[in-house]
Amino acid sequence: MHHSLSVELAALARELHSDLDVTQTLQAILQHAPTITGCDHASVILGDGQPYEVTSATDRQAERADRFQLEIGEGPSVTAMTARLPVVVADIPGETRWSRWTTEAAQLGLQGAVSLRLGTHRSSLGALSLYSSHTDWVQHDQIDSARLCARLASVAVASTQRISALRRAVDDRTVVGQAQGILQERHGIDTEKAFTVLTAYARRRRIDVSDAAEEIISGRGHADA
Known part of the structure; x- marks a missing residue:
């Protein structure tokens, strides 16, 4: 591995080890991707339990290239989300697929x-796609570098995502x-009864329990015991 590549990968690893949210994590990955892989454009598609969308991109070309794939349901990024190996397109104008x-x-x-699946052994998170505006960019070195970038x-x-989910769970428990x-003090009931009242209120309003709790706290909601 070239010294400059090792340095860049180490810098990315250090940055990703910081306390970043998902958006900041993606921005860090895309900031380093061109130096690590030699690409000109890069983008990330994520699902996170929701319909897949282009969540971050270096520029308009990369964003449009991935967004169009999601619109028509085909392309290297879409294929990569369920593939174990990188999806390589050496010559886009001459490519006969998609x-x-x-x-x-x-x-x-x-x-x-070069598009690569993002995810764990058990689940697919989305895809990292690297694009070049130059011919003959796709070589073995670029594919290997792209693999390393995708693994990180x-x-x-x-x-x-796991940390964010845990934080949301803690926040929800605190709000609930x-x-x-408030319901215990208002109605003179115990904790278990208060939770029953809260969940019944949430069902009537057809909202999540945490949202119902926020309404009770703010005074916008009134749950009868």
Whole structure:
């Protein structure tokens, strides 16, 4: 591995080890991707339990290239989300797969692409796609570097999403606990009864329990015991 590549990967690893949210994590990955892989454009598609969307991109070309794939349901990024190996397009204008996408990508000035699955062994998080505006960019070195970048990205995104989910769970429990306390004091009931009242209120309003709790705390909601 070239010294400059090792330095850049180490810098990315240190940055990803910081306390970043998902957006900041993706920005860090895309900031380092061109230096690590030699690409000109890069983007990330994520799902996180929701419909897949382009969550971060270095520029308009990369964003449009991925967004169009999601619109038509085909292309290297879409294919990569369920593939174990990188999806390589050495010559976009001459590529015969995904003809609708290659026409659009060529019009965007893209010549080559490498798309890689982001995720764990058990689940797919999305895809990292690297694009070049130059011919002959896709070589073995670029593919190997892209793999390393995708592995770092997969670990970082999965970890960040897990931490975010835990924080949301803690926040929800705190809010629910505060609402229970208000209901206990208001109606002279115990904790278990207060939770029953809160969940019944949430069902009537057809909202999450945490949202119902926020309404109780703010005074916008009134739950009868």
